[in-house]
Amino acid sequence: MLLVTGGCGFIGSAFILQWLAQSSEPLLNLDLITYAGNPHNLDSVATHPGYHFVHGDIGDSALVAGLLAQHRPRAIVHFAAESHVDRSSAGPLAFVQTNVVGTLKLLEAACAYQGSLPAQQAAAFRFINVSTDEVYGSLEPGDPPFTELHRYQPNSPYSASKAGADHLVRAWHHTYGLPTISTHCSNNYGPRQFPEKLIPLVIHKALGGLPLPVYGDGLQVRDWLHVDDHCAALRAVLEKGQPGQTYNIGGRSERTNLTVVRTVCATLDELRPLPGGRKYAEQISHVTDRKGHDRRYAIDDRKISSELGWSPRVAFEQGMRDTVAWYLDNPQWVQGVTTGSYRQWLTQQYGTA
Ligand code: NAD
Ligand code: DAU
Numbered sequence: 001m002l003l004v005t006g007g008c009g010f011i012g013s014a015f016i017l018q019w020l021a022q023s024s025e026p027l028l029n030l031d032l033i034t035y036a037g038n039p040h041n042l043d044s045v046a047t048h049p050g051y052h053f054v055h056g057d058i059g060d061s062a063l064v065a066g067l068l069a070q071h072r073p074r075a076i077v078h079f080a081a082e083s084h085v086d087r088s089s090a091g092p093l094a095f096v097q098t099n100v101v102g103t104l105k106l107l108e109a110a111c112a113y114q115g116s117l118p119a120q121q122a123a124a125f126r127f128i129n130v131s132t133d134e135v136y137g138s139l140e141p142g143d144p145p146f147t148e149l150h151r152y153q154p155n156s157p158y159s160a161s162k163a164g165a166d167h168l169v170r171a172w173h174h175t176y177g178l179p180t181i182s183t184h185c186s187n188n189y190g191p192r193q194f195p196e197k198l199i200p201l202v203i204h205k206a207l208g209g210l211p212l213p214v215y216g217d218g219l220q221v222r223d224w225l226h227v228d229d230h231c232a233a234l235r236a237v238l239e240k241g242q243p244g245q246t247y248n249i250g251g252r253s254e255r256t257n258l259t260v261v262r263t264v265c266a267t268l269d270e271l272r273p274l275p276g277g278r279k280y281a282e283q284i285s286h287v288t289d290r291k292g293h294d295r296r297y298a299i300d301d302r303k304i305s306s307e308l309g310w311s312p313r314v315a316f317e318q319g320m321r322d323t324v325a326w327y328l329d330n331p332q333w334v335q336g337v338t339t340g341s342y343r344q345w346l347t348q349q350y351g352t353a
Pocket of ligand 2: 216
């Protein structure tokens with residue numbers, strides 16, 4: 001079986017849903033259910049015989065050691081993290097605690113467990129570290145995209161904490177021989193993303209008739225990948241990736257933030273038109289820029305594409321349309337996560353909920 005950490009979050013839950021739909025191998029989800037974790041993301045598999053859930057912290061060494069000894073997974077797919085850049089500049093400590101210290105504790109437990117396995121199983125064991133393209137820093141407009149050899153230059157407390165975790169993962173491979181693989185993915189989008197991130201935030205605010213906050217000039221560039229494509233890439237890495245290697249994963253869809261926001265608005269105009277011919281884009285509002293805002297990320301995916309045969313399948317325009325439609329069709333999901341603490345964050349970040 002697999003041990004997945006952070007499976008109640010946006011990408012972890014998509015991975016679990018895809019895994020259980022495509023494989024008969026069982027899976028154990030260890031999640032602390034922070035503000036970003038939502039067990040309802042997995043309601044559709046709650047009674048699936050292959051799905052098991054444990055509420056707990058990756059930093060709880062005794063718990064993790066017990067789970068590994070009891071369930072004897074052949075791999076760990078490590079998603080659990082604090083993942084929001086704006087929250088990391090408002091409160092960095094939780095990011096170091098979860099992303100660096102939590103990953104260190106998980107590595108220690110994984111290493112002790114892997115060392116206890118018979119030689120063949122130990123060699124086949126994998127620790128997949130789900131990292132980010134943000135560890136490479138920011139690109140200028142004409143720069144070539146990030147390859148796996150790009151130097152680390154993290155600029156936010158979030159990316160610095162993910163870089164710290166990556167270095168630990170690398171060290172556990174080199175020092176202790178743990179069969180680790182790190183992946184560096186670009187911006188994901190799709191269903192069940194917590195509405196503090198750009199795309200679901202804009203959908204939520206647009207439907208509420210509120211200003212759509214675009215940081216600075218809105219000409220920052222991100223590369224967008226549908227979450228299901230990311231999960232398929234992780235499956236390929238798990239099956240065919242080489243221990244000690246790193247793989248960049250991207251969507252071949254570089255867009256400015258303003259283009260993304262306008263795409264959401266145009267899709268809403270079509271699917272949920274406003275009365276009187278008004279357009280959602282009229283709600284766009286340029287606000288104070290993010291502190292230390294990275295200008296551009298872009299991914300060179302030639303390694304994963306040529307070595308593991310993976311490439312993205314979902315075209316950005318179709319994926320965005322499906323995503324907007326999902327949020328329109330699932331108002332109860334949005335209602336369930338936009339609680340008091342969510343509104344508190346909006347007030348802290350934007351001055352209004
Ligand atoms: P998310 O914030 O939606 O979910 C994180 C999950 O981790 C939540 O379910 C939360 O409850 C859980 N968690 C947090 N601390 C924990 C702890 N100490 N123990 C156990 N569980 C804990 O994040 P996401 O967007 O799904 O991202 C998942 C991973 O992918 C992260 O490592 C992130 O850095 C990485 N990543 C995300 C993106 C993206 O665009 N969202 C892109 C590249 C990489
Ligand atoms: O690149 C991968 C990373 O993508 C992941 O590692 C992170 O976990 C994930 O959160 C995401 O980080 P970003 O900072 O790029 O995502 P976010 O949705 O927060 O912002 C996307 C862009 O939109 C970014 O340039 C900031 C901008 N933005 C964001 C918000 C929330 C706005 O202009 N207005 C906003 O209100």
